Amino acid sequence: MIRRAVLIVLGLIWLGPTYLLLVNASRPATSYDPASAWVPSGDFALLENFGHAVEGANLGGSLASSALYSVVSPLLGVIIGALAGYTIVVLRLRHGFWWFLLIFGGTVFPSQMMLVPLFVSYSDAGLYDTHLGLILIYTAINVPLAAFVLRNFYSGVAFSIFEAARMDGASTWRIFWRIYLPMSVSALTAVFILEFTFIWNDLVFGLTLTQTENVRPVMTAIAGLMTDVYAGTPVPVGLAAGLVVSLPTVVLFLATQRLFARGLSLGSV
């Protein structure tokens, strides 16, 4: 009982700012007053605000690109990373720790500093303003995270499972694909969620490595409205834009809930 009570209290605190977001994104654009930001407005203007935000902007192409990047790159990243983790831990790759360190090392570089060199090399390699270019960089960023999570996840799995499969004559690839990957669905999904959200909300790479509307991610079209003082965007319009573009991520959270719902049978409460 205490556990539920603590969760509910914490949850309510967490919902406070979410409430502010909803209330103010739904408020008619011209009636925003920060002094009474928490008072709900009688009129529901969320869609109107969002419509106002994207007026004239061609979001169709960007939405499709964003969806492409945020699904394909995490998928690739998760599989490549999981394979690396599996090789290091289960196949006991020689110098595995150092391989792991090499891969995880990809996370230590500040991404802001990568922009200019990446732009220069992308334009030389013909990758600038291509879907492939963005998929590559997003995948590369995902790999270390996936490798880390899956490496550690597999390290907790009994080695006897692998041995038994080998005894049955399964190839190492088959064991990975048929046994280890399915076994780690919850870990893979958690990583996928993280990566999806990162890519969907990414601005820096999307801005620097693309140019045409059909290749640019959707965030690049929205962000200016929310931050640029020259735009003069009323707060409810900016919030509505932020809220609506977050919806795919929220849907992903809710759709994957089931996978994390299986608790251990510890027989409590």
Added chain:
Amino acid sequence: MLGRFRHGYVAPAAILVALLLYAPFVWTAYLSLTRYDGLEPPVWVGLANFGKLFSDPALLTSTRNTLIWVAGTMVLPVGLGLLVAVLSYDIKGGAWYRVPFMLPYALSGAGLAMVWSPVLSHDGIANLLLGVDTAFLQEAPHNTLAMLLVWTWQQLGVNTLLFVVGLQSIPKEPIEAARLDGASGWRLFRHVIWPLMRPLTAVVVGLALVASLKTFDIVWVLTQGGPGRNSETLAVTMYKETFVASEYGYGSAVAVLLTVVTGLASYLYLRRQVR
């Protein structure tokens, strides 16, 4: 036999990371030894940028703030995330209790700033609720602490999710055995569950360590490191010097320092936790 494909399996990961994440850094490392404005050819200056860096009083502030971020991240998003995971993982409908914590994670950085500005503003909602007249984003170090709370609001859900994955991967047998021995509640958690969830705990802490050392976005959207540089982190200093001030060489030196510190910290941590 077994080993034939081993390197082949690890190669895609290693190659992607090396070419797309390591290679760009070579350029940064080179620039840190030059004076460069982005246009004229870089002028070699040896270690001068590092000399300047270590005598720059701003480095002290940035380092202090970065350390607050690292320590704070371990306590709040990670610690609280663990609490929420442990409280919710084995109760009926636990996943639904976690929804409020996941929602903020969907919000982009610019959206985050727009939601929290009216709260942390002088004359804002936090002033009203707490009955104090403080401009939460103005004075150091409590502007960093205020941003840390915003960060906690956004990041807690992901940490919880990873902890839950860790909790779910624990085999049932040892727990049932401990139960038969009469362990329950805190003792069961402390002596049986906690050691068994260590692999994923190491992931959460490792990721949080790297991310907190590189803290940038949230500071940039809320205070841009100010006022008067008092909420700058190392990554913000790096960004400002490189892009805003066009001092690419000096900014790169900060980047190299930050990378070395992050790399070293991760190495020391991983060596203990992962090997």
Added chain:
Amino acid sequence: MFRSRMATFGVAALVLTACGGGNTAAPQKKTELTLYNDKGAWTKFFDEMGALSKQSIGLGMKPTGYTDSAQYQAFIKASFRTNVKPDLFTWQTGGMLEEIVKQKQVADTTAVWQEAIKAGDLLQDLAPYYTIGGKQYCVPMNVAYWGMFYNKKIFDKYGLKPPQTWDDLIKAADTLKQNGVKAFYHTSVLFSFVWFEQLMAGTDPDLYDRLSTGKAKYTDPGVVQVMEKWKQLIDAGYFINPGDKTDPGDVLKNGKAAMVSFGTWFNTSMTQRDMKPGTDYDFFVIPNVNASLPKTSMIFESGPLCSLTKAADPDASMKYLKWWTTAEAQEKWASSRGDVSANPKVTIKDEALGAVTKDAGSGKYRLVNRYFEATPPAILTAALDGFSKFVTEPGTYKEVLDTIQKSADEYWSTHQ
């Protein structure tokens, strides 16, 4: 020499099939140009311009907007070294323009300027901001005059009129203070320089100009006095708290402060909030602090629209710049954003802004280049930090000036 192409190595090896960088074919004929800009929020307006230009000169235009100007500038500079060349791009006047002109990257627009001035499409007064070594480069993408937006209803309530002198302004601030209303807005994020440049320009515009070219020091008595004056105003309680994160548009609308100083582009914030000029808000030119100056100083901001000498189709780019200055183009550009225009023929719908533009065009004001453009980036960075510290702790002004001067010394020691 060690080149930035290091990383290329990797990427190219990775994508063997990707066609390498040899896109240096003969100049193509373009029918649609790309316009890179750091005003991501203006995409809609740029798109409208693209449609109009396609109609009238058969040359379309698509914007590529950035949202962070520092990152944008780094990107444009880097693009000079690559085969990704913007057909058109926005930039900053002052040192930033000089820097890229020195690299012989920017196309000379002297002919466009001469013709436009003759046709009455551009003012001679604007030319100096675009002139380097006797030649003109780029054309004005936008112009903005800085002054004071004020809440008309509050002014009316307390019987206040737009001030003619500095003393009037302070009297108005006192009246507001007696009635519990904050007179002025200021902030510690990004726009922390606004009151500094305004007080400098209204006190000693020559000193301001010398300061931006490194011929005067931030520790000079004239500058110190300006900071003391600024401190007095803050100490007198005229300003809202700099930690107030409310959008300035909402500050003015909700009467949190009665006056907000910004460029004429702030008008967009007003119209976006359904504020009616003349009844809800209005605009006045800020009087000089020093009444003995011959002309009222007005902060002026202009963003250039440029093209590169090595653009894919230099003729098309030049043709576009020329079209951009015409009354037809500028009419659309100004009216869609509710802002003013560089073209004096354009009628500005907003009365107060129209009057300012007209007066500025007739030489009534001394135009002073905005601090943001006038100051080299390295010094600007230190100054913005310094002023943000100062507005939070006004007592630190001496220390703040010392810090800014330190980075100025360092900058000028390696530049000229």
